[in-house]
Amino acid sequence: MKHVIKQILILILFWGSSVGALADPVTFTAQAPAGVAEGQTFQLTYSVNKSADNLQLPEIKGFEIVAGPFSSSGSSVQYVNGKVNTSVYTTFTYTLLAQKEGVYTIPAATVHVDKKQHTSNAVTIKVLPRDAAETNQQGRQQQATPSSQQLTEDNLFIRPIVSRTQVYEQEVILLTYKLYTRVDVVNITDMKLPDFKKFLLQEIEINDAQRYGVENYKDRNYNTVILKQTLLFPQNVGDISIEPMSCTAVVRLRSQQRGRNFFDSFFDSYQDVKKTLSANRINISVKALPKPKPTNFSGAVGKFSLQSDVNATQVEVNSPITVKLKITGTGNLKLLKDPTLRLPADFESYEPKITNNFSVTTSGMSGTKTVEYLAIPRHSGQFDIPAVDFCYFDLSTNSYKTIASDAFTIVVDKSTSVNEDGVVMNYSGQEQIRQLGNDIRYIRTGDLNITQAKTIFTGSMPFWTGYLVSTLITLLLIFFFQKQAKANADMALVRTRRANKMARKRLRTAGKYLKTGEKELFYNEILRALWGYLCDKLTMPVASLNKENVSTKLAERSVQQPMIDTFIGLLNSCEFERYAPLQNSQAAMDRIFNDTISIISSLENSIKK
């Protein structure tokens, strides 16, 4: 029983392994050299990793099947760490003759594996023209991959190939150092590349299929090997010459000595020869980018597109947002300035994360540069993320182009989330108002109060006139007022003066009447003199004076009572004498005349102003 189980186990194991072999995908590939010369034969091989039959060849144009198919098959079994690997292969080989120069494609062939049809790949073959030298020699050398016996300049050289020699600054140049050989090169050593001082260098990785080829150059067919392929981005303007590169090739030559002994005719003897090769100098003229350069020029030269993307346009406070700027294109991607996004100043923002995904091909450097910004809004509100301008020099139109990304509006809502501690996330610390930038202030709008230029009042004629006129008016007023005051003062004086004068005048008249003895007129004059004098002296109108108030008025003027009594007595006696028919009237008149003079003179002295 135990034995049976063991057997079954072994069976399963083998079955499993065979299933594993079956499970391997079928690969059916066609192989042929990339290039052949006209009139040359070559082998086209179809290989399958299984046992196969019934190969159906497509119609092959441009080639003649000289021989084939020769099919061969084989199998191998490998034990690795106790594991059995069985591999089976089948190959079909045709020998074809290249009939005419050109590029031909052999379409896919089909084959049957386990009664299932499989399709191979198509093969492209370049048929080079007949070698000029060989045609002359009537095809003595049948192979396009010759191994000539002489080492001449024609048989082995390096050629530098540049994609263009007239470029703009930063415009890509493809530089290839290609080895052309008609001899058997065993090895290349001591490769000395020039220092590409004024260029930014970008090596191109090449695989073997790309590295080796055949080429017809100057009517001769060569095997070619790409020694070095790089992209150059000129960093300086002007004529730049690239120093020659050099290397040493080890060439295996068939020995020229023949027939030394019998075996030499069967076994060729070979000799390794070293030869130093050097490529030519290359001159490249680099043009400056046209001026004026836009101020926002990013330094990018080529063709680009810009996309922007935001993960959310409506977020809560404190939840982060990411804004991606993606520059896609071909050109000097490595050198372009990162576009800067102006995030709202209130956002907490971090250094952008820059991801470069560039691929280098013979046509230049292309790829994507992604700039990713992370920002955390700390306050609610509506914020604008403006568009980003990206200015580059477009080589297809030879002009500067500005492309802009989309602008976004982010709505930040108040946070409703309460974190686990039951504390509402809230940054409520007070902040200083931050100055974000400097610019001039905006123009004044509205009424500008525009007026015509006017003359200044200060120091003008009216200005001085103002002072002058006011001074003159004041002076006039002073003069006037002073005069007025003086006049007022004078009037009393004049009146008192006039009182004396009038009294004297009347007394003189009275004196005349005294002499003539006209009694009535005399007394009349005396009374008028007394009353008039008093009126003038007291500056009172005649009508308001009578015997009754005379004494009080005089007393007010501090006239002594005896004098007042004398005055009143005199008035009374005057009135009495005037109508009294007295005999001795002349004597009375004399007495009254004298009394009047004496009383007026004494009043003159005693009445105060």
Place this chain on the structure above:
Amino acid sequence: MNKQFLFCLALGIASLFADSVFAVQTKALQAAGHYAAKEYDEAAQLYAEIIEQGNVSADLFYNYANTCFNLERYGEAILFYERALVLNPLHEDAQFNLDFVNQRITDKIERMQPFFIISWINALGLLFTTDEWAYGSIALFVVALTGCLLFIFGRYRRLRKAAFVVGIIAVGLSLCAFAFAFAQKNRLEAHTDAIVMVGAVTVKSAPNTDSADLFVLHEGAKIAVIQAVENWSEIRIADGSVGWIKNTSFERI
């Protein structure tokens, strides 16, 4: 006939005046629109036309200066900020922008800070315009004269005393106002300050091209003109250095 003609003439002049005022307003509005649309060339042209017509206004000069700044014509911008400040020394925006532009220009000349009392007095003087000071001075003079009259002719002792005090104070104030009025007038009319308008100019030691080079001034530098000889002017910069430059290289404020 004659009366009718005069009436027509008056009407014509009035309408012409109103028309031009209206036109200027419209132009200013248009220019502001261009400025807002960042079409600075057009805005500058319109403002320049308004200014050429002999119109003055601190705000107008300020706006023109802003436009020039945006066109990177820094010399002109500084010139017109300064002109705006001459008209209105308390124009805060013009002062701010002038300081801003002065940081952009090549020459950094240390300005001497005047003694604080002097700057206070200057600030006091800027409270009113020269004409306001002049009218004030005359009014105070009249008050003083009235005081004088009252003092001489007042009937009562107390009135006379008060009139004396008022009169003396009024005379003092009138003199101060007089001084301020002339200080302001001088500031407006002196035109001694100027702005370098060319990219760079070499200041010479004498008014001819053969003389020694002293120093180089760049666009936007403020200079004071001391005297002029034919087409050369002797200038002094804020740090006190003196030299000669050609009249074509600067513009007086």
